[in-house]
Amino acid sequence: MVTAPRTPRATRTSQPAALAYSTENCQVAAAMRVLGERGTLIVLREVFNGVRRFDDIQQHSGLARQVLSDRLARLVDHAILRRVPYRPEGGGRERHEYRLTDKGFDLYPVLAAVADWGRRYYAAPEGPPVELEHVGCGAVVHAALVCESGHRVEDPRAVTSRPGPGARPLDPASDAR
Template sequence: MPQRVTHETAQCPVARAVDVIGDRWSLLIVRDAFDGIRRFNDFQRNLGLAKNILSSRLRELVTHGILEIVPAAEGGAYHEYALTQKGRDLFVILVSLRQWGEDHLFEDAEPHSVLLDTKNNKPVRKLEVTDAKGRLLDPSEAFVRKVAS
């Protein structure tokens, strides 16, 4: 079996991030954690994921500090998974993926879940990339400065 290629020492932040959260199951676990799921069985039931794969992904997310293991809310022998600050910082990534999916993967009248803000019960505004002065940027108006070799 071929060795998994790792990007943990890559100079590109995207490559390092994909190394940690680029797996589809990991992103869906994080999505579910934002939706309030905290227990192994609830993740498994919601995702329909095999126990061994779920265990592996949860372990990786804990190892990378995205989730932490905490005592169950009602006590006892069970534990739960909670987002750390590092995990909560993924919110903007999930919102961006959600909005891209809404724009490109649904027909105009096709129903889908909607992200609403809790204060006003209104849809969240579309994320935008802007320059330092707030001007909307097109992808052609940005570039990556590579690390000199």
Template sequence: MLPRAYDSQHCSIAATLEIVGDRWTLLILREASRGVTRFADFQHTLGLARTVLSDRLGRLTEHGVLERHRYQERPERFEYLLTSKGAELWPVLNALMTWGDKHIMADLPPVVVRHNDCGGSIDSHRICRTCHSPVELHDVYREPGPGALPVPGRG
């Protein structure tokens, strides 16, 4: 069994896994890349325990992947914004999503990532399939894909 920490390994992948290598952290990053910033919204969309969310947000903030900003004084409340360092993880998230779309979701993606400029879908290399432009996180929007679950209350 692998140890929980990778201290004995002099490896960039292992060092990165120390920060982002569990499913909740990756899902927090997915939500942050979609524009979620507030603790309650992360908790609502992900359904995880407050203690786990607080721990993961703290770790991501400590490592400069997210920045914590107060948006309300009484009661004191904070939001968590992706830094440029955090936004650089979007290619990893996009690659995981496109791999899952192909190999797990049987090419019926629940979400389609589209290019802001032309509406084309984005491939695993972050290239627009329509205009062939390279795209970054700020260049895209998301919409329900053919594998999206129906929204309750909508026929």
């Protein structure tokens, strides 16, 4: 039986530099341990939009009470939100509103980027139900990539990763990532 000669398989001559470094101290993974649970970004959306009281957040977001309670507690534990006491009109027991801390306000560009992405791929044909507006001029606000030298990066393919000061090279004897 005669067989056709095999074509050699293409081999990768270089691997991404990221494979040489551990991910155990990755800042994205650390952030997602706080923000990645179901409903967390929805809770933040509500608070950014001025909805600060538990019952209002629950009603407007549609999150189950226990899920909302857990997410709010986690965001407070991580100093993203702070609890501010208030008394409802007509008396009653003390309750709390949830307000953003400086750490929480720093998440606004993240929500703006998610909103832009959702607008591009999931908005209804007539457009998104909410737009972010620059109070100073009334124009719609979008998330943007800007380097530390002030250059606006239009194409995300023009960005690459590199080892930072906290990078930990992988131990060649272990395969742990």
